[in-house]
Amino acid sequence: MEIPKKISPDRIKESFVEVRYESQIPFSALVGIFYSHLDSTYTYTNRGDGAAPVFMFYNEKIKIELNAGIIVFNCLNEYLSWPVYKYEIEKALIQLTKNDVIDKYFRIGIRYVSEYPNMDIQELCKFNFSFGLPDIKSDTVLFRSDFKFEGYRAILNLVHMLPHVINDDEQEIVPITKIDIDIIDDNDSKTLEEILIRMDNIHNKEKELFFSLLKDDFLKTLNPVY
Amino acid sequence: MATPAINIFIDERPENVRFNQTGCYVSFAQDYSTVSNIHTSMLNKRFIRLYTAASNQFKEIYGTSPKLNIKETFERSIDKVIKTHPDAISIELTSEKSLFFTVKKEEYTFFLQYYYEDVEEDDDEAIMTIYKNQEKQPSYAGKLDNTVSKIKQIPTYNSPKNQW
Numbered sequence: 001m002e003i004p005k006k007i008s009p010d011r012i013k014e015s016f017v018e019v020r021y022e023s024q025i026p027f028s029a030l031v032g033i034f035y036s037h038l039d040s041t042y043t044y045t046n047r048g049d050g051a052a053p054v055f056m057f058y059n060e061k062i063k064i065e066l067n068a069g070i071i072v073f074n075c076l077n078e079y080l081s082w083p084v085y086k087y088e089i090e091k092a093l094i095q096l097t098k099n100d101v102i103d104k105y106f107r108i109g110i111r112y113v114s115e116y117p118n119m120d121i122q123e124l125c126k127f128n129f130s131f132g133l134p135d136i137k138s139d140t141v142l143f144r145s146d147f148k149f150e151g152y153r154a155i156l157n158l159v160h161m162l163p164h165v166i167n168d169d170e171q172e173i174v175p176i177t178k179i180d181i182d183i184i185d186d187n188d189s190k191t192l193e194e195i196l197i198r199m200d201n202i203h204n205k206e207k208e209l210f211f212s213l214l215k216d217d218f219l220k221t222l223n224p225v226y
Numbered sequence: 227m228a229t230p231a232i233n234i235f236i237d238e239r240p241e242n243v244r245f246n247q248t249g250c251y252v253s254f255a256q257d258y259s260t261v262s263n264i265h266t267s268m269l270n271k272r273f274i275r276l277y278t279a280a281s282n283q284f285k286e287i288y289g290t291s292p293k294l295n296i297k298e299t300f301e302r303s304i305d306k307v308i309k310t311h312p313d314a315i316s317i318e319l320t321s322e323k324s325l326f327f328t329v330k331k332e333e334y335t336f337f338l339q340y341y342y343e344d345v346e347e348d349d350d351e352a353i354m355t356i357y358k359n360q361e362k363q364p365s366y367a368g369k370l371d372n373t374v375s376k377i378k379q380i381p382t383y384n385s386p387k388n389q390w
Contacts, residue, residue: 016267018260043281045297047273047305054266058274065270072261076274109260146258155259182260 003204003211004224012079013178014113017089019071019195022104027068030101031055034066037095062088064096071096082203090196097192105189110202111155111182112210119177121160124218129160140175152205155182156213181209269308276304276317283319299342300325306370307338310377331380333359338377340370 023030034057035044042057042064055066058076062085065072073089080088121127121141129141141160146153161175183206189195211219261267280300284292292300307327308315314330323343329336337355345351352373356363366376 014264014268016261016264043278045274045277045301047270047301054270056270056274058278063271063274065267072267074267074271076271111260113264153258184258184260 001208001211002226003207004219004222004226006081006225007219007222008225009222010079011114011116012112013115014111015075015079015085016109016111017073017085017199018107018109018111019073019093019105020069020107021071021102022069022106023102025101027066031066033099033101034096037098037101038092039095042092057092059088061085062092064092086196086199086203089199090192093192093195105192105195107184107186108195108198108202109182109184110199110206111180112206113178113180114210116177116179117174121158121177124177124215125158125179125213126215127158127213149183149209150205152202153184153186154205154209155184156180156209157182179210179213181206183209272308272315273304276308276315277301279317280304280319280325287319287321296342299345303340303342303370306374307377310374312377329377331377334363334377334380336377338373 025033038044038057041059043059044055044057046053046055048054057064057066061076061080063074063076065074071093073085073092075085079085116124127143129138129143138160140162141158142162143156143158143160145156147156148154157178157180159176159178159180161177163173164176183202185198185202187198189198214222277300281292281297284290284296291297303325304317307329310329310331312329312331316328318326318328320326320339322341324339324341327336327338327340329338335357337357338352339354340350340352350370352368352370354366354373354376356365356376366373
């Protein structure tokens with residue numbers, strides 16, 4: 001199928017990119033090394049109690065969360081588009097991994113969550129769900145599938161009309177439908193160049209699966225640009 | 227209560243997502259997902275927004291970034307307040323060297339003032355005024371931990387609109 005380069009609105013709520021790595025340096029020391037490597041456009045902060053702090057860096061566009069052996073990127077505000085977002089990830093990774101502090105990269109995951117207020121999942125998605133009582137119409141559906149997808153592991157979460165509060169003043173509760181796609185590559189890489197290529201490939205699979213799920217009529221409403 | 231200084235920052239939707247009992251972002255045992263706890267990640271985003279707002283207001287007032295001890299006090303207090311899982315939250319820096327939080331949760335509004343200058347975690351002070359709808363409730367003063375525990379006592383899923 002032909003995959004759009006852009007849709008508008010994109011409805012992307014979360015856009016996680018996770019890189020898992022191996023290092024001989026203890027994580028507590030690595031946080032300090034990362035701090036010294038990053039330029040002054042990044043702000044360091046941490047939250048949580050002493051037992052389980054969350055170490056974070058952020059600039060105007062992205063945030064970076066550090067856990068032992070895991071670096072997680074996410075757009076700080078609205079989605080940036082993949083070329084801009086990937087540039088931000090690459091820029092941060094080049095700085096973080098200076099002086100060969102990382103020995104090996106292995107798993108990479110990209111997870112996008114898109115949200116559609118007040119929309120029936122069957123209007124936007126090729127999805128059917130029924131069980132032993134076919135006359136029942138579910139108010140809310142939560143569906144999770146974990147499967148192999150062209151050499152990658154995919155985890156698909158579909159949510160139909162889950163109520164969320166969207167207006168604080170009125171306490172307005174609106175049912176939200178979500179498409180949550182997680183594509184995971186479990187291979188190993190030694191170099192940053194390799195993982196950047198792998199990221200592009202995973203992102204392409206993410207798009208492929210996402211657009212395969214959408215109904216043609218609904219896709220047309222998103223103003224696709226090919 | 228002190229008069230808020232400048233630049234009110236309000237953290238609203240879409241980050242402020244409420245999860246009901248059947249929320250999709252539950253933790254699966256040994257979850258293989260990228261970002262196994264998406265809720266924590268969203269909480270971190272909210273934390274960064276509030277922390278950035280407080281730091282920027284500090285720079286505007288004092289012309290410099292907060293020193294390490296004040297930075298840590300900001301981080302610690304913001305973390306404690308966002309863990310009350312409010313529907314909406316705003317932060318302001320006051321001229322009395324305090325952080326002024328406005329927290330909305332269900333039908334309650336909490337105005338929480340926390341003094342950040344020269345405080346130790348074990349010896350801090352917060353003052354909280356509470357409204358239920360428009361009706362004033364008894365105020366509360368004490369350590370920040372005890373004060374936020376009052377907010378936590380408000381059940382998140384209490385609203386009749388949110389019973390499923």
